[in-house]
Each structure stands twice: as C-alpha cells, then as structure tokens.
Amino acid sequence: MKGKRVDITMIEAGLNRFLADDRNLVLGFAKEPDGVSHRIFKKELSRFSLLNPYFGINGAFFLRRIFSKGQRLLLFLRPCEIRASVELIKLTQIEREGIIAVSVDCFGALSSKDSSNGFPDDHQGIADALRSSEKVRTACKTCKERRGVVGNGGIRFGRDGTLWAVSYDDKGDEFCDLFPGDHEELPAVMLVGEGTKAEPFSSDMTEFSKDFSKCIMCMNCRDMCPVCYCIDCVFNGSDYLPRGDALLNKIFRGGTTSLPSGKELFHLIRMFHVSQTCVGCGACEEACPQGIPLTRYFKGISERLQGMFSYTSGRSVEEPIPYLTFLEDELNDAAD
Ligand code: SF4
Ligand code: SF4
Ligand code: SF4
Incomplete structure (x- = not known):
C-alpha cells in the first residue's frame, strides 16, 4: 500500500x-x-x-x-x-x-x-x-x-x-x-490495527426485558442513529404506540397495559430495520438518557446478521445491502 x-x-x-x-x-x-x-x-x-x-x-x-x-x-x-x-x-x-x-x-x-x-x-x-x-x-x-x-x-x-x-x-x-x-x-506496522469482534447478541429475552425496563420511550436512540432515516417512522403515529382514544380502546379491549407500552416492540422493530446497515458506532447508546446498553444489542445482532450475508456495512459503496437484492439461492454457506 x-x-x-x-x-x-x-x-x-x-x-x-x-x-x-x-x-x-x-x-x-x-x-x-x-x-x-x-x-x-x-x-x-x-x-x-x-x-x-x-x-x-x-x-x-x-x-x-x-x-x-x-x-x-x-x-x-x-x-x-x-x-x-x-x-x-x-x-x-x-x-x-x-x-x-x-x-x-x-x-x-x-x-x-x-x-x-x-x-x-x-x-x-x-x-x-x-x-x-x-x-x-x-x-x-x-x-x-x-x-x-x-x-x-x-x-x-x-x-x-x-x-x-x-x-x-x-x-x-x-x-x-x-x-x-x-x-x-507505507511502514510495515501501523499504529491502528484491525479491530475486534462485537460481543455476541444475547438472545435471552429476560435480560433484554430487564435491560430495557428503564426505557422511557423518548426515542433519542432512533433519532440519533445515523442510518435510521425514515421521515415517516411507523412509531410516529399511534398504530404501534397508542395514545389518547387509541390507548383507551386498547385498554377496553385488553383490560390493562403497562406504560409506556410497546417498548420491546419498538426496539425489536428498530433492530430489524437497521440490522443490515448498523455500523456499530454506539451513537444510540450515547443518546440514551437512561444508560441502557443499546450497543450490546444493536451492534451484537447486526454484526451477526451481516455475517450471515458476508456483508459489512459501509465497507464499500459498490457492495449492495442484502435486503436490497434478491437471490433465489442464498444463505447456503452462511455461518451462524
Ligand atoms: S450502533 Fe447501530 S443502531 Fe446504534 S446508532 Fe450506531 S448505527 Fe445506529
Ligand atoms: S466505533 Fe467509531 S469511534 Fe469507536 S473505535 Fe470504531 S471507528 Fe472509532
Ligand atoms: S434513548 Fe433510551 S430511554 Fe430513550 S427510547 Fe431509546 S432506549 Fe429508551
């Protein structure tokens, strides 16, 4: 080089x-x-x-x-x-x-x-x-x-x-x-070498629920994520996160609900949305006022998913994002 x-x-x-x-x-x-x-x-x-x-x-x-x-x-x-x-x-x-x-x-x-x-x-x-x-x-x-x-x-x-x-x-x-x-x-040895792997994603939902129990649904994590860019986020309306009459209707239908409701759904859907493009920067965790370890979950699961497609977000502008491509025959050699 x-x-x-x-x-x-x-x-x-x-x-x-x-x-x-x-x-x-x-x-x-x-x-x-x-x-x-x-x-x-x-x-x-x-x-x-x-x-x-x-x-x-x-x-x-x-x-x-x-x-x-x-x-x-x-x-x-x-x-x-x-x-x-x-x-x-x-x-x-x-x-x-x-x-x-x-x-x-x-x-x-x-x-x-x-x-x-x-x-x-x-x-x-x-x-x-x-x-x-x-x-x-x-x-x-x-x-x-x-x-x-x-x-x-x-x-x-x-x-x-x-x-x-x-x-x-x-x-x-x-x-x-x-x-x-x-x-x-360039010199043979550079000061910054290759990085490490992210911690594996913890699929233990008990831990997940415990970690996110403090979430106040301020959505700062979404708002500061560089790749979470939709203007019309599904969580801006009241379909997923009911308020007002929509909330009362939900309670009349289901009996009771904890508040803020829909925390886990919000994070799981966001995780699904950014899993292929997340660059593991930790800006979400930085933005969280509740000190929730978002990086562990978002970076952990996204690197695991990207690994299945041999994809690294942001490595090359020529490399298509897996969900933007359709291959009839894929994931045969995927390592999990
Ligand atoms: S770690 Fe991933 S999810 Fe969190 S802000 Fe960075 S790109 Fe977004
Ligand atoms: S996550 Fe970003 S700020 Fe942290 S070491 Fe990697 S490149 Fe640097
Ligand atoms: S920034 Fe923290 S408190 Fe706010 S929605 Fe995200 S995880 Fe919840």
Missing part, C-alpha cells in the same frame, strides 16, 4: 486549498473551548482537529438528504462515521457525486458524557491515553474497523510516528493531490 507522507500542517494547508474553490466544504472536527466537536468549514479551517477523543454524535447524521448538485463536501471523519455515510449513499439518502469521504485512523473514544479538558492534543498522546483508559466506550472496545481504510481515502498513522494520506479510488487520488510529494510505501 502506498500513500503520501504528510503532517498536520500539510493536511491543514491541503484542506484550505480544497476550500479555496467556492463550491467546496469540509466536515471534520474543531477544537472548541469545552472540547472537540463536529464542524463544517466553508472558507478556511479554524481550530481544526484531526481526532476527537470523545464521541457524542455520528457525523453522518448531519448528511441525511444531501442532494445538492454542484457542491462538494469532503468528509474527514472516523471510520464508523464514514461507513454510515456509505450506507446512506446506498440508501439514496446522499448524492454520491458530491462526497469525498476520508476516514481517519481511530484510537477509540470516550463518551462525550465523560468529556473534560486536559486530554492530550497530539495523536500519540491521544492513543496512549485511550489505551490506558477504562472508560473507552463499548462500541469502541468491540469496533470491527478502526482503520482509516473505508471511503475514498484515508489518513493512517505509522507506528514510527509518521502520518500518511492514502487513496482508495479516483476521488481518493483527488484528495491525495492536495498534498505535495510522491507516493511512497
């Missing part, structure tokens, strides 16, 4: 060159007085940050329904965010032409609920601090793909302290052209 050797100053200068074209934007991270957050840059980078050690939102969430022609948006995000953007392209929620997606090697992240000042600034310091932290999120501990190898291009860190801009296709070439120098062979 070849790439261009860069450093943070070169990256910032390259992105500013990209922004010199009036049609172009960059979505990445910026240092704010109270931490690091997503930011869209239009004219020039300011307080740009290559990494964000805290996870609050999956940046692909901001991309749903970008259909604008003629504008180009360079994404400079974590692998799970780029993977979600790839799924949204396949789900026709993003105009593919306008996106250049660059995934940056990721060392994991702490919950934004644990955010505090004083985290190291440089990538080696961030890597060391996260390696020794017990607070790394479940989604990151079980992350399948932390490497900047998804999307059109990547930023990779060598174990020797070097930084590399790498291209994976034509748009990635355009990204690498933002930097001077020739393509060289």
Whole structure:
C-alpha cells in the first residue's frame, strides 16, 4: 500500500486549498473551548482537529438528504462515521457525486458524557491515553474497523510516528493531490490495527426485558442513529404506540397495559430495520438518557446478521445491502 507522507500542517494547508474553490466544504472536527466537536468549514479551517477523543454524535447524521448538485463536501471523519455515510449513499439518502469521504485512523473514544479538558492534543498522546483508559466506550472496545481504510481515502498513522494520506479510488487520488510529494510505501506496522469482534447478541429475552425496563420511550436512540432515516417512522403515529382514544380502546379491549407500552416492540422493530446497515458506532447508546446498553444489542445482532450475508456495512459503496437484492439461492454457506 502506498500513500503520501504528510503532517498536520500539510493536511491543514491541503484542506484550505480544497476550500479555496467556492463550491467546496469540509466536515471534520474543531477544537472548541469545552472540547472537540463536529464542524463544517466553508472558507478556511479554524481550530481544526484531526481526532476527537470523545464521541457524542455520528457525523453522518448531519448528511441525511444531501442532494445538492454542484457542491462538494469532503468528509474527514472516523471510520464508523464514514461507513454510515456509505450506507446512506446506498440508501439514496446522499448524492454520491458530491462526497469525498476520508476516514481517519481511530484510537477509540470516550463518551462525550465523560468529556473534560486536559486530554492530550497530539495523536500519540491521544492513543496512549485511550489505551490506558477504562472508560473507552463499548462500541469502541468491540469496533470491527478502526482503520482509516473505508471511503475514498484515508489518513493512517505509522507506528514510527509518521502520518500518511492514502487513496482508495479516483476521488481518493483527488484528495491525495492536495498534498505535495510522491507516493511512497507505507511502514510495515501501523499504529491502528484491525479491530475486534462485537460481543455476541444475547438472545435471552429476560435480560433484554430487564435491560430495557428503564426505557422511557423518548426515542433519542432512533433519532440519533445515523442510518435510521425514515421521515415517516411507523412509531410516529399511534398504530404501534397508542395514545389518547387509541390507548383507551386498547385498554377496553385488553383490560390493562403497562406504560409506556410497546417498548420491546419498538426496539425489536428498530433492530430489524437497521440490522443490515448498523455500523456499530454506539451513537444510540450515547443518546440514551437512561444508560441502557443499546450497543450490546444493536451492534451484537447486526454484526451477526451481516455475517450471515458476508456483508459489512459501509465497507464499500459498490457492495449492495442484502435486503436490497434478491437471490433465489442464498444463505447456503452462511455461518451462524
Ligand atoms: S466505533 Fe470504531 S471507528 Fe467509531 S469511534 Fe469507536 S473505535 Fe472509532
Ligand atoms: S443502531 Fe446504534 S450502533 Fe447501530 S448505527 Fe445506529 S446508532 Fe450506531
Ligand atoms: S434513548 Fe433510551 S430511554 Fe430513550 S427510547 Fe431509546 S432506549 Fe429508551
């Protein structure tokens, strides 16, 4: 694998060159007085940050329904965010032409609920601090793909302290052209290796009911999931979650009901809806005010299901989502 050797100053200068074209934007991270957050840059980078050690939102969430022609948006995000953007392209929620997606090697992240000042600034310091932290999120501990190898291009860190801009296709070439120098062979050992497997999904419904018993049905988990995009969600009406007269009718028919009703149905249907596109980012768990371990269930079951179809969400824009394809003869060799 070849790439261009860069450093943070070169990256910032390259992105500013990209922004010199009036049609172009960059979505990445910026240092704010109270931490690091997503930011869209239009004219020039300011307080740009290559990494964000805290996870609050999956940046692909901001991309749903970008259909604008003629504008180009360079994404400079974590692998799970780029993977979600790839799924949204396949789900026709993003105009593919306008996106250049660059995934940056990721060392994991702490919950934004644990955010505090004083985290190291440089990538080696961030890597060391996260390696020794017990607070790394479940989604990151079980992350399948932390490497900047998804999307059109990547930023990779060598174990020797070097930084590399790498291209994976034509748009990635355009990204690498933002930097001077020739393509060289990447170091043999990179700082971020392959990830781990998610914990297997617990099919014990007693545990499931116990874990979700605290759910208040605020639906933040749905609203912040980058791939849960339907405008007309079936749970917005009163068919599944009756209120008012619909609730009274239900009680007259059935005698009694616990409230909020339909919790398990809500989560099981949502799980079914996102199981093939879930990127295991843990944004749902991050959004939950009740501390429910959503990642365990959503990531666990989706990776198991995707495995049956030899599918990895967000790995490639060319790889069709299994439920969008029909094969008469399939699942013969599926491992369960
Ligand atoms: S889920 Fe993976 S890619 Fe996303 S923040 Fe965690 S380690 Fe990084
Ligand atoms: S279900 Fe949760 S883990 Fe999966 S993509 Fe949505 S927010 Fe991320
Ligand atoms: S965010 Fe938490 S409390 Fe709200 S619906 Fe989801 S699981 Fe329930």
